[in-house]
Amino acid sequence: MPLRAPLVIAVVATPQEHPKVPVQEQIITAGCVAHGLVNAAFALGLGAVWRSGEFSYDPWVLQGLGLAEGEQLVGYIYLGTPEVAPRIPAPRDLSGQVSHWSGPA
Numbered sequence: 001m002p003l004r005a006p007l008v009i010a011v012v013a014t015p016q017e018h019p020k021v022p023v024q025e026q027i028i029t030a031g032c033v034a035h036g037l038v039n040a041a042f043a044l045g046l047g048a049v050w051r052s053g054e055f056s057y058d059p060w061v062l063q064g065l066g067l068a069e070g071e072q073l074v075g076y077i078y079l080g081t082p083e084v085a086p087r088i089p090a091p092r093d094l095s096g097q098v099s100h101w102s103g104p105a
Contacts, residue, residue, distance in 0.1 A: 005049075005078035009037060010065055013072045030074045037077045047082030050075050 013030035015023040034050050041048035052075040055061045062073060 005080040007079040009077040009079065011074040011077060012067060013074050015070065027072060027074070034074055034077055041079055047080050049078045051078060
Protein backbone atom coordinates (compact mmCIF):
# COMPACT_ATOMS: atom_id res chain seq x y z
CA MET A 1 0.00 0.00 0.00
CA PRO A 2 2.81 2.52 0.59
CA LEU A 3 3.53 2.32 -3.14
CA ARG A 4 0.21 3.98 -3.99
CA ALA A 5 1.84 7.42 -3.86
CA PRO A 6 5.33 8.73 -4.61
CA LEU A 7 5.63 10.10 -1.07
CA VAL A 8 4.12 8.87 2.18
CA ILE A 9 4.61 10.84 5.39
CA ALA A 10 4.10 9.11 8.73
CA VAL A 11 2.70 11.57 11.29
CA VAL A 12 3.76 10.63 14.81
CA ALA A 13 2.63 12.06 18.13
CA THR A 14 5.29 12.12 20.83
CA PRO A 15 3.31 13.04 23.94
CA GLN A 16 5.19 14.03 27.08
CA GLU A 17 4.01 14.74 30.58
CA HIS A 18 3.44 18.47 30.89
CA PRO A 19 1.71 20.44 33.66
CA LYS A 20 -0.29 22.63 31.25
CA VAL A 21 -0.74 20.50 28.10
CA PRO A 22 -2.60 17.20 28.61
CA VAL A 23 -1.47 14.18 26.58
CA GLN A 24 -4.80 14.14 24.74
CA GLU A 25 -4.22 17.69 23.47
CA GLN A 26 -0.73 16.75 22.31
CA ILE A 27 -2.14 13.86 20.27
CA ILE A 28 -4.88 16.08 18.83
CA THR A 29 -2.19 18.57 17.85
CA ALA A 30 -0.42 15.88 15.83
CA GLY A 31 -3.75 15.31 14.06
CA CYS A 32 -3.87 19.04 13.29
CA VAL A 33 -0.40 18.71 11.75
CA ALA A 34 -1.67 15.93 9.49
CA HIS A 35 -4.68 18.04 8.49
CA GLY A 36 -2.41 21.02 7.78
CA LEU A 37 -0.18 18.88 5.55
CA VAL A 38 -3.18 17.78 3.50
CA ASN A 39 -4.43 21.36 3.14
CA ALA A 40 -0.94 22.61 2.19
CA ALA A 41 -0.66 19.89 -0.45
CA PHE A 42 -3.99 20.89 -2.00
CA ALA A 43 -2.93 24.56 -1.96
CA LEU A 44 0.16 23.56 -3.95
CA GLY A 45 -1.92 21.59 -6.47
CA LEU A 46 -0.87 18.19 -5.15
CA GLY A 47 -3.10 15.30 -4.31
CA ALA A 48 -3.19 14.21 -0.68
CA VAL A 49 -4.97 11.57 1.36
CA TRP A 50 -4.78 11.03 5.11
CA ARG A 51 -5.05 7.34 5.93
CA SER A 52 -4.77 5.23 9.03
CA GLY A 53 -6.05 1.67 9.25
CA GLU A 54 -4.57 -1.50 10.68
CA PHE A 55 -0.97 -0.63 9.74
CA SER A 56 -1.16 2.40 12.01
CA TYR A 57 -1.38 0.05 14.99
CA ASP A 58 0.67 -2.96 13.90
CA PRO A 59 3.63 -3.41 16.31
CA TRP A 60 5.90 -4.68 13.52
CA VAL A 61 5.19 -1.62 11.36
CA LEU A 62 5.59 0.79 14.28
CA GLN A 63 8.92 -0.80 15.21
CA GLY A 64 10.04 -0.60 11.58
CA LEU A 65 9.24 3.11 11.55
CA GLY A 66 11.33 3.57 14.69
CA LEU A 67 8.56 4.68 17.04
CA ALA A 68 9.65 4.83 20.66
CA GLU A 69 7.65 3.67 23.67
CA GLY A 70 4.69 6.02 24.16
CA GLU A 71 4.71 7.45 20.62
CA GLN A 72 1.57 7.06 18.52
CA LEU A 73 1.22 6.95 14.76
CA VAL A 74 -1.55 9.39 13.91
CA GLY A 75 -1.71 8.31 10.27
CA TYR A 76 -0.07 8.41 6.89
CA ILE A 77 -0.26 11.28 4.43
CA TYR A 78 -0.08 10.02 0.84
CA LEU A 79 1.16 12.77 -1.50
CA GLY A 80 1.39 12.88 -5.28
CA THR A 81 0.06 14.30 -8.50
CA PRO A 82 -3.69 13.74 -8.73
CA GLU A 83 -4.89 11.60 -11.63
CA VAL A 84 -8.24 13.38 -11.74
CA ALA A 85 -9.47 16.78 -10.58
CA PRO A 86 -10.66 16.86 -6.96
CA ARG A 87 -14.39 16.35 -6.47
CA ILE A 88 -16.17 19.50 -5.39
CA PRO A 89 -18.87 18.57 -2.88
CA ALA A 90 -22.40 19.84 -3.37
CA PRO A 91 -23.41 22.66 -1.03
CA ARG A 92 -25.23 21.49 2.09
CA ASP A 93 -27.75 23.21 4.31
CA LEU A 94 -26.15 23.29 7.75
CA SER A 95 -28.79 25.45 9.42
CA GLY A 96 -30.13 22.45 11.38
CA GLN A 97 -26.65 21.67 12.74
CA VAL A 98 -25.59 25.16 13.82
CA SER A 99 -26.90 27.16 16.73
CA HIS A 100 -26.19 30.65 18.03
CA TRP A 101 -25.19 31.29 21.61
CA SER A 102 -25.78 34.87 22.74
CA GLY A 103 -23.93 34.51 26.02
CA PRO A 104 -25.00 33.81 29.59
CA ALA A 105 -28.57 34.65 30.47
